Amino acid sequence: xxxxxxxxxxxxxxxxxxxxxxxxxxxxxxxxxxxxxxxxxxxxxxxxxxxxxxxxxxxxxxxxxxxxxxxxxxxxxxxxxxxxxxxxxxxxxxxxxxxxxxxxxxxxxxxxxxxxxxxxxxxxxxxxxxxxxxxxxxxxxxxxxxxxxxxxxxxxxxxxxxxxxxxxxxxxxxxxxxxxxxxxxxxxxxxxxxxxxxxxxxxxxxxxxxxxxxxxxxxxxxxxxxxxxxxxxxxxxxxxxxxxxxxxxxxxxxxxxxxxxxxxxxxxxxxxxxxxxxxxxxxxxxxxxxxxxxxxxxxxxxxxxxxxxxxxxxxxxxxxxxxxxxxxxxxxxxxxxxxxxxxxxxxxxxxxxxxxxxxxxxx
Amino acid sequence: xxxxxxxxxxxxxxxxxxxxxxxxxxxxxxxxxxxxxxxxxxxxxxxxxxxxxxxxxxxxxxxxxxxxxxxxxxxxxxxxxxxxxxxxxxxxxxxxxxxxxxxxxxxxxxxxxxxxxxxxxxxxxxxxxxxxxxxxxxxxxxxxxxxxxxxxxxxxxxxxxxxxxxxxxxxxxxxxxxxxxxxxxxxxxxxxxxxxxxxxxxxxxxxxxxxxxxxxxxxxxxxxxxxxxxxxxxxxxxxxxxxxxxxxxxxxxxxxxxxxxxxxxxxxxxxxxxxxxxxxxxxxxxxxxxxxxxxxxxxxxxxxxxxxxxxxxxxxxxxxxxxxxxxxxxxxxxxxxxxxxxxxxxxxxxxxxxxxxxxxxxx
Numbered sequence: 001x002x003x004x005x006x007x008x009x010x011x012x013x014x015x016x017x018x019x020x021x022x023x024x025x026x027x028x029x030x031x032x033x034x035x036x037x038x039x040x041x042x043x044x045x046x047x048x049x050x051x052x053x054x055x056x057x058x059x060x061x062x063x064x065x066x067x068x069x070x071x072x073x074x075x076x077x078x079x080x081x082x083x084x085x086x087x088x089x090x091x092x093x094x095x096x097x098x099x100x101x102x103x104x105x106x107x108x109x110x111x112x113x114x115x116x117x118x119x120x121x122x123x124x125x126x127x128x129x130x131x132x133x134x135x136x137x138x139x140x141x142x143x144x145x146x147x148x149x150x151x152x153x154x155x156x157x158x159x160x161x162x163x164x165x166x167x168x169x170x171x172x173x174x175x176x177x178x179x180x181x182x183x184x185x186x187x188x189x190x191x192x193x194x195x196x197x198x199x200x201x202x203x204x205x206x207x208x209x210x211x212x213x214x215x216x217x218x219x220x221x222x223x224x225x226x227x228x229x230x231x232x233x234x235x236x237x238x239x240x241x242x243x244x245x246x247x248x249x250x251x252x253x254x255x256x257x258x259x260x261x262x263x264x265x266x267x268x269x270x271x272x273x274x275x276x277x278x279x280x281x282x283x284x285x286x287x288x289x290x291x292x293x294x295x296x297x298x299x300x301x302x303x304x305x306x307x308x309x310x311x312x313x314x315x316x317x318x319x320x321x322x323x324x325x326x327x328x329x330x331x332x333x334x335x336x337x338x339x340x341x342x343x344x345x346x347x348x349x350x351x352x353x354x355x356x357x358x359x360x361x362x363x
Numbered sequence: 364x365x366x367x368x369x370x371x372x373x374x375x376x377x378x379x380x381x382x383x384x385x386x387x388x389x390x391x392x393x394x395x396x397x398x399x400x401x402x403x404x405x406x407x408x409x410x411x412x413x414x415x416x417x418x419x420x421x422x423x424x425x426x427x428x429x430x431x432x433x434x435x436x437x438x439x440x441x442x443x444x445x446x447x448x449x450x451x452x453x454x455x456x457x458x459x460x461x462x463x464x465x466x467x468x469x470x471x472x473x474x475x476x477x478x479x480x481x482x483x484x485x486x487x488x489x490x491x492x493x494x495x496x497x498x499x500x501x502x503x504x505x506x507x508x509x510x511x512x513x514x515x516x517x518x519x520x521x522x523x524x525x526x527x528x529x530x531x532x533x534x535x536x537x538x539x540x541x542x543x544x545x546x547x548x549x550x551x552x553x554x555x556x557x558x559x560x561x562x563x564x565x566x567x568x569x570x571x572x573x574x575x576x577x578x579x580x581x582x583x584x585x586x587x588x589x590x591x592x593x594x595x596x597x598x599x600x601x602x603x604x605x606x607x608x609x610x611x612x613x614x615x616x617x618x619x620x621x622x623x624x625x626x627x628x629x630x631x632x633x634x635x636x637x638x639x640x641x642x643x644x645x646x647x648x649x650x651x652x653x654x655x656x657x658x659x660x661x662x663x664x665x666x667x668x669x670x671x672x673x674x675x676x677x678x679x680x681x682x683x684x685x686x687x688x689x690x691x692x693x694x695x696x697x698x699x700x701x702x703x704x705x706x707x708x709x710x711x712x713x714x715x716x717x718x719x720x721x722x723x724x725x726x
Contacts, residue, residue, distance in 0.1 A: 024726075120573050132726050134664060140571050171567060179568035187557050187579045189633070192640025193611040194553045197545055197604055199643040204534060205542035208503050209647050210483050215578040216550045220644040224637035232622050232630045239619035241560055246612035248556040249605050256602035259595050267595045270552070274587035277555025280562040281583040284572050301497060309676045309686060323672060363387070363495045 006152075007031060007159045011055055011062040011087055013077055015039075015046035018093045018119065019068030020131035023051035025164040028133050034062060046128045061085050064156050067092040070226075071233035074116075075103030082110050089156040090114040095180060096233040097144045097173040115157040116144040116173060118180070119166055134165070141166030144173045181237035188219050188227060189238065190245055195220035248273055295324050296348035298341045301361040312339065312360065319354035321347045369515075370394060370522045374418055374425040374450055376440055378402075378409035381456045381482065382431030383494035386414035388527040391496050397425060409491045424448050427519050430455040433589075434596035438466030445473050452519040453477040458543060459596040460507045460536040478520040479507040479536060481543070482529055497528070504529030507536045544600035551582050551590060552601065553608055558583035611636055658687050659711035661704045664724040675702065675723065682717035684710045 009032040012023045016037075023033045023046060033052030037043045043054055065087035067077045071094035078090055078100075090113055094100055097116045104114060119141040141161045145154050161168045171179070195217040198206065231238055252273055258266035302308050316323050324342045343351055352362045372395040375386045379400075386396045386409060396415030400406045406417055428450035430440045434457035441453055441463075453476055457463055460479045467477060482504040504524045508517050524531045534542070558580040561569065594601055615636055621629035665671050679686050687705045706714055715725045 120571050132662065134662075134726065139573065142571060169567075169570060171571075175565070175567060176571075179565070179571050182560055182564055182568050183572040183576045186560070187576045189615050189636070190553060190557045190608075190612060191579050192637050192644075193608045193615070194550050195641075195643035195647075196611060196636060196639035197549070197607055197643060198646055199639045201545055201643070201646070202538070202542070204532070204538060205545050206646055206648060207532060208483050208505060208534075208539075208542050209546040210502065212582045213546045213550045214647055215581050216554050217640070217644045217647065218578050219575045220637075220640035222637075224634050224641055227637055228630050228634040231619060231633055232627065235619040235623035235630075239616045239623065242612050242616035242619065244560055245553075245556045246609045246616060248559060249553060249609035249612065252552050252556070253602045253605035253609060256594060256598040256605070260598035260602065264595065267591050267598075270594055271587050271591040273552070273559060274555050274583075274585075274590055276559035276562045277580070277583035278558075278587055280558035280560060280564070281555075281580045283561055283564070283569055284558075284577055284580065285569060299495065309672075313672045313676055363497070 006156050007063050007163060009034070009062040009064075010160070011036065011065040011081075012052065012068060013037070013065060013081070014068035015042045015051065015128050016068060017127060017130050018121070018135075019066065020046045020049065020051050020128040021121070021133065021135045022066050022068065022093065022119075022160075022164060024049065024131055024133035025136060026160075027052060029163050031163065032062075034059065042128055046131070049128060049131065051128070051131070057084065059086075062087040063089065064160060065090045066160070067094075070094065070229045071096045071099050072229065074100035075107050075109065078104050078109045078114055079107045082113070088113065089153045091117045091143070091157045091160065093117055093119055094233070095184070095230050097142070097176045099233045101144065101146060101173050111146060111148040112150045113153050115149055115153050117157055117161075118142040118144075118176065119161075119164070120184075121166075136161075137165040139166055140169045142169050142171050142176050144171060144176055146173075177234050178237045181234055181241050185231055185234055185238045186241035186245065188222065189231070189242055191217050192220040295342035296345040298343060298348050298351050298355070299363055300339050300341065300355055301363070302339045309339070311358075312355070315354050315358045315360070316341070316343075316351055319350055321351045321354070323351075369519050370426050370526065372397070372425040372427075373523070374399065374428040374444075375415065375431060376400070376428060376444070377431035378405045378414065378491050379431060380490060380493050381484070381498075382429065383409045383412065383414050383491040384484070384496065384498045385429050385431065385456065385482075385523075385527060387412065387494055387496035388499060389523075390415060392526050394526065395425075397422065405491055409494070412491060412494065414491070414494070420447065422449075425450040426452065427523060428453045429523070430457075433457065433592045434459045434462050435592065437463035438470050438472065441467050441472045441477060442470045445476070451476065452516045454480045454506070454520045454523065456480055456482055457596070458547070458593050460505070460539045462596050464507065464509060464536050474509060474511040475513045476516050478512055478516050480520055480524075481505040481507075481539065482524075482527070483547075484529075499524075500528040502529055503532045505532050505534050505539050507534060507539055509536075540597050541600045544597055544604050548594055548597055548601045549604035549608065551585065552594070552605055554580050555583040658705035659708040661706060661711050661714050661718070662726055663702050663704065663718055664726070665702045672702070674721075675718070678717050678721045678723070679704070679706075679714055682713055684714045684717070686714075 010026050011034045012019045013036045015035050026033050034055035035043050035046050035052045036055040065081050067074050074092045074094050101116050119136050121135045121139045143157055252270050255266040255269040355362050373389050374397045375382045376399045378398050389396050397418035398406050398409050398415045399418040428444050430437050437455045437457050464479050482499050484498045484502045506520055615633050618629040618632040718725050
């Protein structure tokens with residue numbers, strides 16, 4: 001199938017963050033989008049955001065229905081939509097895959113027209129107001145056909161993923177659920193457990209917090225109710241990973257107790273965990289999909305005035321250097337901050353030289 | 364004491380990341396810096412970076428000696444330096460405080476001239492080559508006088524902190540160690556335990572990794588040997604926090620096991636942990652020392668060409684808007700990415716309007 005011929009109209013069921021983001025992405029390509037949600041207010045907000053028009057039961061079948069509801073409700077929606085011939089093909093975007101597929105089989109859904117899917121995109125915020133058309137750009141989008149899935153259904157869902165700018169990854173449902181337990185669900189619970197220690201901490205202690213603990217606990221800001229539903233749908237795989245993390249931490253605590261009563265050698269058990277952590281951390285693909293350290297970082301001191309960064313980027317531009325990423329750290333109450341500019345390794349020296357030549361302080 | 368009168372010459376013992384960074388910061392203020400390290404190569408590198416000159420035993424006493432060695436060696440260095448009258452006052456920068464103070468008392472050091480200190484600054488990298496003069500800017504710098512510490516010693520260390528641009532925080536040594544266990548040491552071990560699960564993970568699973576797990580595990584990239592020394596020096600407080608985290612995770616795992624065998628209500632125990640995580644996470648001060656959401660975020664789509672961001676910042680400048688922070692996310696293989704611009708809340712609308720007026724796509 002070429003150029004999304006098969007996806008001219010899409011019904012989005014569930015206008016939360018992901019459903020509305022899919023709708024916005026499709027609208028940018030001129031696809032007709034119809035919206036449905038049990039919450040009439042959510043549909044209205046999504047409409048006002050330009051995500052599409054309200055769906056009316058009995059409308060002509062859409063080319064594709066995207067079921068964007070919590071995992072536990074996907075199969076029932078699929079059954080109802082198929083009964084009403086609401087679309088030719090169906091997919092969902094729930095963050096677990098084995099459960100909705102098993103339930104759909106159990107309910108007697110037509111599995112030939114359904115491809116389970118999961119875009120790896122989300123934000124700390126939720127709801128249609130936080131939706132963005134670009135949230136899927138370059139992000140993995142898992143899809144899980146089963147033996148009875150038709151080739152045409154797969155093509156239609158691949159067209160959807162392409163329209164949204166996602167990176168299609170075909171994966172077995174059980175492998176998907178184990179993968180997200182490992183790289184999303186269990187880390188979320190672990191981050192929450194670290195953050196939970198801070199709930200009753202002294203203000204003085206929190207005042208010493210730096211970027212490390214902010215990064216470790218950032219995802220713990222997510223909605224507890226939404227995450228509880230996700231974790232319920234992937235309970236066994238997440239439990240297995242958490243058991244491993246809890247055991248490692250209990251061992252580390254025990255070793256540190258031994259160190260504190262003069263068994264200095266016990267620290268070796270902690271070092272071993274830190275080494276495994278090093279190995280695991282180094283295997284996570286970088287932000288741009290490449291290895292973590294594909295870019296070189298050039299540091300430069302910048303002032304806190306309008307135009308400071310514009311001048312800096314202008315210098316980079318004039319030197320023919322493309323800045324791939326930038327992080328700014330400004331100190332409270334001070335005029336100076338540090339910018340870390342990520343560039344292709346071969347461009348780092350040229351950028352540093354150009355910045356110095358224009359009076360920038362590159363340490 | 365005004366204008367650092369008392370700090371004209373400083374001896375830095377230990378030219379690793381922190382020692383060399385202190386030296387570089389002091390050099391920017393014209394302070395005479397003398398460098399000592401058991402590793403002659405580290406001193407040479409620090410000298411070449413402009414951090415100061417090599418210290419010779421028998422030199423005239425410096426105004427202040429900064430002992431930048433691992434916590435276990437601080438007290439012995441303090442004793443030796445005091446015997447040699449190497450300086451008038453002494454401080455250290457080790458990341459635990461009760462241990463060096465107790466050891467110094469035990470060794471019979473002169474406690475009137477010594478103020479234990481700890482700048483809350485560090486990087487994933489280590490060694491003099493990673494040193495930066497600006498690493499302390501606006502960061503908390505804990506200092507821990509004891510009953511016998513002289514007022515003059517405290518003034519001298521406050522002058523050092525001011526010269527380095529740090530934010531002085533007076534704190535009791537035991538409270539300090541419990542605070543860093545909570546906001547740095549235990550989160551480091553927890554992040555390592557999450558990352559350790561990825562050491563043997565399938566490539567497919569890692570391919571689905573997103574920004575969440577990258578943030579949670581970033582600090583796990585730190586040097587295992589250096590961190591083992593730090594954790595050994597703060598073993599009991601870290602063990603206590605880790606026991607709490609491990610217990611919470613074991614409870615969550617048990618609850619999820621129950622959910623997986625049809626006890627759906629057990630998820631409530633996980634929800635409760637996620638809620639405590641929400642509370643704890645919201646208490647961490649923001650990057651700029653203010654509350655976490657002090658800035659408004661304006662999103663804009665940007666292309667992957669040299670000069671794209673320069674033009675964007677020029678538009679902001681022309682609109683009189685200062686961009687406080689910027690994060691770029693580029694999609695692999697695509698020309699488009701999203702920039703998130705942090706600005707003062709009252710400037711967000713003006714920036715979005717200015718960007719739109721110049722043809723930028725602001726979702």
